[in-house]
Amino acid sequence: MADLYPIQVTVNGERRQCSVQPRTHLVDFLREDLGLKGSHLGCEHGVCGACTVELNGHIVRGCLTLAVQADGGEVQTIEGVSRSGVIRDLQEAFVRRNALQCGFCTSGMLMAAKELVETQPQATRAEVREWISGNYCRCTGYHAIVDAICEVLQQRQEAKA
Amino acid sequence: MKAAAFDYVKPRSLDEVLSLLQAHGDDARLLAGGQTLMATLNMRLSEPRLVIDITGIDALRGIGLQGNVLRIGALATHSDIEHSPLVAQHAPLLKAAAPHIAHRAIRNSGTWGGSIAYADPAAEWPTCLLALGGTVVARGPKGERRIAADDFFQGLYATALEPDEVLVASELPVAGPDHWFGFQELARRHGDYAIVGLAATAKRQAGVLRDVRVVLLGVDATPLRVPAAEAVLEGRTPDAALIAQAVQALRDSIDPLPDLTNSPDTKRHLAGVLLQRLMNGATHGALAA
Numbered sequence: 524m525a526d527l528y529p530i531q532v533t534v535n536g537e538r539r540q541c542s543v544q545p546r547t548h549l550v551d552f553l554r555e556d557l558g559l560k561g562s563h564l565g566c567e568h569g570v571c572g573a574c575t576v577e578l579n580g581h582i583v584r585g586c587l588t589l590a591v592q593a594d595g596g597e598v599q600t601i602e603g604v605s606r607s608g609v610i611r612d613l614q615e616a617f618v619r620r621n622a623l624q625c626g627f628c629t630s631g632m633l634m635a636a637k638e639l640v641e642t643q644p645q646a647t648r649a650e651v652r653e654w655i656s657g658n659y660c661r662c663t664g665y666h667a668i669v670d671a672i673c674e675v676l677q678q679r680q681e682a683k684a
Numbered sequence: 685m686k687a688a689a690f691d692y693v694k695p696r697s698l699d700e701v702l703s704l705l706q707a708h709g710d711d712a713r714l715l716a717g718g719q720t721l722m723a724t725l726n727m728r729l730s731e732p733r734l735v736i737d738i739t740g741i742d743a744l745r746g747i748g749l750q751g752n753v754l755r756i757g758a759l760a761t762h763s764d765i766e767h768s769p770l771v772a773q774h775a776p777l778l779k780a781a782a783p784h785i786a787h788r789a790i791r792n793s794g795t796w797g798g799s800i801a802y803a804d805p806a807a808e809w810p811t812c813l814l815a816l817g818g819t820v821v822a823r824g825p826k827g828e829r830r831i832a833a834d835d836f837f838q839g840l841y842a843t844a845l846e847p848d849e850v851l852v853a854s855e856l857p858v859a860g861p862d863h864w865f866g867f868q869e870l871a872r873r874h875g876d877y878a879i880v881g882l883a884a885t886a887k888r889q890a891g892v893l894r895d896v897r898v899v900l901l902g903v904d905a906t907p908l909r910v911p912a913a914e915a916v917l918e919g920r921t922p923d924a925a926l927i928a929q930a931v932q933a934l935r936d937s938i939d940p941l942p943d944l945t946n947s948p949d950t951k952r953h954l955a956g957v958l959l960q961r962l963m964n965g966a967t968h969g970a971l972a973a
Contacts, residue, residue, distance in 0.1 A: 528692055545692030545735065548722070567685060568723040569790060581763070581792040587722040588793065589715070591692050592737065638788065656874040657787025 530594040534559070535603025543590045550574045550585035552593075553600060561601035561630045565659065572658030575631035576600050582638045601630035610637050612678060616671035624662035632658050636672045640679060648673055687725035694737040698850065701738055702825055705848045708734050714850065715739070716759055719786070719794035720802050744797065744852060747771060753819075753855040758797025763788070765796060774858045777816060777865040777883060781808045784867075787875045800836075801851045803843050806878045806902040808869070810837055814907045815865075815883035815899040818856040824849035837906035864888035866962035869901070870954055872945075878902045879943065880951050882958040891921040898930075898959070903940040903951055912937035913959065927963040931956040 527542035534557060543552055553559045553576070565571035567586045574585035577599035604610050613636050616622070623629045632655065639646060639654045646654070651672050652665070660668060695701050705712060713732040715721055716739060724730040738744060744758040747768050754774040756765065765771050766782035785791055785799075785808050799809040800820065813820075814833045821830055822845055836844050845851060859865075869881035881901040886893040896914045899907050913934040920926055940951035 526691065544689065546687040546689050546725070548687070548726070551686070567726050569719060572787070572789065575789050582789040583793050584719070584722075584789050586726065587719055587790070589692070589718065589722070589735075589737075591694075592715075592718070592739065635789065653783075653874045654788060657789055 528591050528594075530591055532590075532593045532595075533597045535598070535600060535606070545589065545591050547590045548586050549576065549578070549583075549588040549590050549593055549598070552590035553585065553598070556590075559600050559602050561605075563627055563630060565627070570659070571628070571631075572635065573628050573631045575634040575658065577604075577634060577638075582634055599634075601633060604634070604637060612675050613637065613640070613671070616674045616678075617668070620667045620671040620674065622663060622667040622671040623660075628658055628660045628662075632660065632668060636675075639672065640675055644676065644679060644683075646676055651676070685726055685728060687722075688728055688731040690725075690732055691734045692737065693734065694740050696740055698741055698743055698823060698852070701736055701741065701850055702823070702848065704734070704736050705850070706825060709847065712736055714801075716744075716798040717761060717794040718798075719790050720798065720804075738850070744850075749774065749858070750855070752858050754858055755821075755853050755855050756796050757853045758795060758801075758851050760796045762786075762791035762794050762796070762799075766791065775816060775856045776859060776863075777812050777867055777885060778809075778856075780865070780867040781812050781869075781883065784808055784869045784871070784878070784881070785875075796854065797851045800854060801843065801845060803837055803841050803906065805840065805904060805906055805908075806881070808867075808878075808881065808883075808901065811881060811883045811899050811901040811907040812867070813854055813856070814909060815885045815897050816856045817885075817897060818854050820844075820851060821853045821855060822846075822849045823852045828852070830855070834909075840905040860887070862887045862889050864893065866965060868958040868962045870958065879946050880940075880954045880958060882955065882962060884959075884962055886917070892919060893917050893922065894919060898934070900938065900955055902943075903938055903955060905941070908938065910934050910937060922963055927960060930963065931959050934959050 550562045563573040565573035569584045569587045576585045579596045711733040715735050715737045746757045762785045772779045818833045819830045831844050864886045866884050870879045884898045886896040896917045898910045898913045913930045916930040916933045935956045940948045
């Protein structure tokens with residue numbers, strides 16, 4: 524067995540010092556070591572997007588990132604952005620539009636949607652569809668999810684005007 | 685699945701990486717963005733004893749203009765390239781191709797150097813590097829050397845890199861005012877593995893194309909230049925008849941490998957469709973951007 528590797532990571536604003544096996548990916552670390560079960564593991568090879576979290580301000584595939592690679596970095600998970608309220612409008616729109624059924628993909632969808640509405644406030648419906656093509660939903664068929672994200676884009680535009 | 689156990693080291697210098705590669709040989713794998721390696725580790729298609737994380741090495745970073753070449757460091761991410769004003773100005777083909785690479789979360793991690801060194805025949809960056817006539821900068825125990833893109837891709841996932849060499853950067857000739865380019869790709873859904881793709885570059889002077897390069901992805905074991913189509917276009921002004929001739933030459937000269945859902949004939953047809961689309965855009969002056 525490989526030696527444990529010490530890491531220091533700021534997770535949802537809280538500094539954590541842990542030792543991890545090098546082979547542990549970021550989401551296993553978050554779920555099993557820190558008890559943050561909001562990030563999910565679907566395919567575990569980068570296809571489904573259920574594991575989407577933010578590392579140093581950008582969304583990444585948590586299953587394709589080693590926990591040791593987050594050493595010295597900052598991670599935001601669905602728990603952090605829910606608590607801080609920065610995506611409350613997205614979460615409310617998802618509920619209002621029935622943009623989830625089983626909810627397995629939802630945390631990843633919301634993390635992906637967060638980066639879209641923050642970096643491309645003018646995104647068109649086609650661009651929204653393209654953006655979330657990296658996140659699989661096996662229940663809703665995407666339409667309601669796209670509706671919810673488009674609604675938030677419009678709300679944020681109106682709020683700025 | 686979970687990756688098998690491995691040791692991990694994050695060197696601070698390229699020299700340290702090179703000596704680790706020499707000491708551990710094929711038991712070691714380099715980790716940059718990890719968007720291919722991590723998937724193969726998780727699926728246990730790859731079980732290295734040692735993973736060497738090269739993301740702490742500043743010499744591999746950055747996108748910069750050096751004389752008449754644009755140097756893209758191995759650790760530049762796909763997103764870095766997509767949003768770089770220097771790339772938009774000096775290698776606009778890359779900006780056009782970037783959105784075709786997977787999805788945002790993957791583009792935020794995956795790297796230029798990783799894509800080129802891995803040399804997936806359906807990947808965008810190796811194809812663009814070849815279409816631009818770029819150069820790979822590699823460093824090994826004997827020092828640094830430059831390898832032309834035309835000599836770099838040698839077979840399925842096989843490149844001219846020696847096992848003890850590291851891809852440091854690539855250098856691309858800076859686009860002049862007469863630079864002409866296009867990029868087209870077909871995938872079943874956005875961001876999926878490409879079925880067929882096409883990058884083309886030339887110099888366009890008074891409507892005439894010179895130094896034409898036409899490169900296909902997803903049809904052969906490496907990104908594939910198509911000299912027969914290049915020859916039809918070389919020194920000519922594209923019109924409907926010439927484009928039809930180039931499409932025919934392309935279809936006649938390639939022998940595509942099938943994938944799980946597409947036969948060689950389907951791919952041959954689609955490759956021609958892409959050249960037609962690219963050239964039609966070009967004759968109207970509205971290149972894929």
